[in-house]
Structure formats: C-alpha cells, structure tokens
Amino acid sequence: MLFQPDANPRGLVPGWVHVEGGSILDVGFGSAPARADLGGDDSCIFPGFIDAHVHLPQFDSIGVAGLELLDWLNTVIFPAEMRWGDPGFAAAMAERATDELISFGTTGFAGYGTVHAESVREAMVQVASRHVRAVFGPSLMDRNAPPELCRVASEQIEALSGFSTIGRVEPAVTPRFAVACSPELMTQAAELARARGWAIQTHLAETRAEMALVASLFGGRPYAQVYDECGLLTPRTIVAHGVYLDDAQRDLLRRRGSVLAHCPTANRFLRAGAMDRDAAQVRGVRLALGSDVAGGPDRSMVRVARAMVETAWSVGHEAPSGVECFRAITRGNAEALGWNACGHIAPGFEADLVVTRPTLGLAEHPDPLGGLLHAWDDRWIEQTIVGGVVEYDVRWRV
Ligand SMILES: [Zn+2]
Incomplete structure (x- = not known):
C-alpha cells in the first residue's frame, strides 16, 4: 500500500x-x-517524514523534566551545547542524531546547531553523508547566554557567510531567539539570508516568561514585530511555537508568508501552554510541525502529529484526521520548507x-x-x- x-x-x-x-x-x-x-x-x-524544527546538539539532553524554558536552557541546554566547541564531538553527535532520526523514519529536517561555526560545518558533513535533506545552521547568539556561547555579531555573520550547501544540506540562518540576539545581529542575519536566498529559523512566543523578557528588552513591542523590524520574516522563515501570538501577529506572519512550526510535544513537555493551531489556520498562517528535540522528548514525527491531535482536543477544537496528520509530516512540511520535489x-x-x-x-x-x-x-x-x-x-x- x-x-x-x-x-x-x-x-x-x-x-x-x-x-x-x-x-x-x-x-x-x-x-x-x-x-x-x-x-x-x-x-x-x-x-519520508520531515521534522520542521529540531536541535541536533540536544539529543543527549532529552527528558530532563520539570523546568521552565529559560531555566531549562540555562541549566541543561547551554552546558550541553558547550560540548560542541569540539568539532570532533559535534561531528560524532550529529552522525548519531541523524541515524536516530532516520531510524524513526525522518528523512528531512530543519535543524539548529550551536554557536560554533566550524563544528556545525562538520555536523553538516555528517548529515549530508546520510543523504538527508536539511536546512541546518549555527545558532546565532550575542547576549543573555553564557559568554562561551556568545559571539560578536559581525563575526558570526562572517563565519556563516562562508557556508555553502553540502549534498542535500543547505545552510540556514538561525538567530536563536530575540532574547539572545541583539537587533544588530538579527538585522545582519536577515541581510545575509536575503542575499543568499537561505532559509531563516528562529523561536517565537513559546512561554509567558519569554514573552515578558522580550517585551522588556524591546520596549514592549509585539514579539513578531521585533523580528519583522529586523527583516527576519520572509517566505523562507520558520518560526517555532507561536503559543502566545495574538491575531495581529498571526496576520503579520500571513502577510510575510512565514511558516509557523507547531511543536506540540515540546509545548507539553516544557509546560509552555497549548498552541491554538485553529486560530493560526483561520488567519491563513502557513503551518508546519516539529519535534523540537530536546524541548520535545519524542523523535518520532508520527507521535508529534498525534500530539497535535491531542492538543487540539485539549482546547476543544476539531482535530486533523489521520490522513491529514500523515500529510502534515510529509508533503505539508516539505511545502513549508520550500522542498517542492519532496x-x-x-x-x-x-x-x-x-x-x-x-x-x-x-x-x-x-x-x-x-x-x-x-x-x-x-x-x-x-x-x-x-x-x-x-x-x-x-x-x-x-
Ligand atoms: Zn527549538
């Protein structure tokens, strides 16, 4: 069949x-x-299943429960990501993580690396060696993170500008999230993405504490508008989560043609809240689905799709059918990533x-x-x- x-x-x-x-x-x-x-x-x-949002450096951190996003980043994830300072470690871990994903049926993904450009390039080589289709890039950060994981904005952009496609793995411009990125870094990142036609990926409106922090850093401006003012919202942009968007921000995503990657297992695991997928769909926002490992503990895109159904039920909405779920994690995610022959x-x-x-x-x-x-x-x-x-x-x- x-x-x-x-x-x-x-x-x-x-x-x-x-x-x-x-x-x-x-x-x-x-x-x-x-x-x-x-x-x-x-x-x-x-x-093949496609994962529209995953972090390869976090595969050894799956399942650390009980922390709010910002605490979890500081105590679990940032220490794990520091290990990618060693390119050999990063390459071996990327190889392992890619093989894991393939064993769960995933043949394509939009992935985050760490801030270490050379290590991420080595990781790209490993992903490409398994013939996986991916957009993948170093996580850009220049503030509000441990000093070991922050770099001067212009140096990160210069390092990334030296990247090129390897096999089926295309570089992605990946400002981690507005908390850890200055406006200068985000603006330069957007300019590089525009010049190269590369995908952009970042996080948006995942938790209440993050929303409050972004509001305090950017003078109370709506989170999606912060990205838009830096030029980051394009038809090749994938923003993950969007749990705490209002209709004005959903409309902004629709006007820009950007993709909202729903990550239901991650939202549940980090107790971020239930993303209102219906509201985004009604406003015409392009949607995708991601595991967000290790925010999400499950590597299987089928179970991520099942969590999408369970989330819809939990907020009293109509849920996608089985056929729609399998379509979402195959052709749906391919179209969201601009992979028209996938x-x-x-x-x-x-x-x-x-x-x-x-x-x-x-x-x-x-x-x-x-x-x-x-x-x-x-x-x-x-x-x-x-x-x-x-x-x-x-x-x-x-
Ligand atoms: Zn994520």
Whole structure:
C-alpha cells in the first residue's frame, strides 16, 4: 500500500514504487510486482517524514523534566551545547542524531546547531553523508547566554557567510531567539539570508516568561514585530511555537508568508501552554510541525502529529484526521520548507521513503491512517530510504 493522501478518503492505495538513483522513476497502482526488492503485499510505504524544527546538539539532553524554558536552557541546554566547541564531538553527535532520526523514519529536517561555526560545518558533513535533506545552521547568539556561547555579531555573520550547501544540506540562518540576539545581529542575519536566498529559523512566543523578557528588552513591542523590524520574516522563515501570538501577529506572519512550526510535544513537555493551531489556520498562517528535540522528548514525527491531535482536543477544537496528520509530516512540511520535489510518492519526486509493515489489520479498518497514527509502533519501520539509499534496515538492529 502507498500513502496517497489525495487519492481517496482512506489515504492508502495498493501500488508499488520504482526508485532509480535518488528519485522516484515510476509509481504503479495495483498489485506489486512478484519480485519486489523491499516491502510486499502487507507493507505500507510512506514518503519520508520531515521534522520542521529540531536541535541536533540536544539529543543527549532529552527528558530532563520539570523546568521552565529559560531555566531549562540555562541549566541543561547551554552546558550541553558547550560540548560542541569540539568539532570532533559535534561531528560524532550529529552522525548519531541523524541515524536516530532516520531510524524513526525522518528523512528531512530543519535543524539548529550551536554557536560554533566550524563544528556545525562538520555536523553538516555528517548529515549530508546520510543523504538527508536539511536546512541546518549555527545558532546565532550575542547576549543573555553564557559568554562561551556568545559571539560578536559581525563575526558570526562572517563565519556563516562562508557556508555553502553540502549534498542535500543547505545552510540556514538561525538567530536563536530575540532574547539572545541583539537587533544588530538579527538585522545582519536577515541581510545575509536575503542575499543568499537561505532559509531563516528562529523561536517565537513559546512561554509567558519569554514573552515578558522580550517585551522588556524591546520596549514592549509585539514579539513578531521585533523580528519583522529586523527583516527576519520572509517566505523562507520558520518560526517555532507561536503559543502566545495574538491575531495581529498571526496576520503579520500571513502577510510575510512565514511558516509557523507547531511543536506540540515540546509545548507539553516544557509546560509552555497549548498552541491554538485553529486560530493560526483561520488567519491563513502557513503551518508546519516539529519535534523540537530536546524541548520535545519524542523523535518520532508520527507521535508529534498525534500530539497535535491531542492538543487540539485539549482546547476543544476539531482535530486533523489521520490522513491529514500523515500529510502534515510529509508533503505539508516539505511545502513549508520550500522542498517542492519532496514529501510525496510520485514520479520525479526525491526517493525518500519509509517502508513499514504494520501489525494493525488495515484491509477492513474503518480509518486505517487514524489507526496507524494512534497505535503507531516504531517496530513497524522496516527500512528508511533516504535520497534513494537504504540508510536504515531493521535487520541491522541486532
Ligand atoms: Zn527549538
């Protein structure tokens, strides 16, 4: 079975995929050829999952509970990120984290590094070696963080301007958040992104304490407006969270064409609050979905999508269907990141695929994608194909 969200309400169609090189050469509907390389009659094949917001340097910090965002950054995350001062450590950790993501079916992501430019470049090499599609960059910071993690604005921009695309990994301009970035740093970052056409990623309106701090640092101006005045809101900008936006700020995001990455597992884990996805959707804001590891403890994008449903229920809203959830973490996130040949099983698309063998009976199931979403079991993932290459096979786990 192939995940085809627009084919029918069930979202699944019997069929097969022919991969050649890094692309999908052909897609057939009906019975699979007798001699398939992967999968078979009881398999479900999805496009590779895409994570629109993740921090690779935080993979060893998952699960430290009980702290508010700003305390958690200071006591858990910043010390962890200091370890990326060693490029060898950063490269090894990026390799590990990338392999973890692939084992959960993730074949593309928008990722944050640390402030250490050379280490992040080494990390990019590791991500690219697994054929993953990514935007990835050093987290830019020049204030309100430990001195070891702050750099002079112009030096960070100069270092980043020396970056280039490696394999399928494109540099991303990543001012961490307004608390840790001076207006000078954010303005220079926006100018570099505009000159290169690179993606921009940052955090926006995640917690009440952060909102109060940004208001005090920027004379009470609305948080989204702070970014806009620095030129950071573009159609290639992904802002994560947006829990505490008002309609005026949602309208500003819509006018700029920027993407709001909803991170429901992170909002729950750090007890930030429940993001009102409906309100953003009604105002026409482009939406994506992210794990925000390690703010979010779960690396599986399917469980992040399930948390999106549970968050919608918790605030009394209509929740996306199973088909819509799987679409959100595949083609939806691809479109949000501007990856137009990604996230869909069709000829000419990039060959990022997750081959699963669910133990749930799907043939007679009234809502197969809902069943898969809510009962999701990572043991169902048999292979993850990234850029046409099998980068994970369950049989390798012994
Ligand atoms: Zn984050």
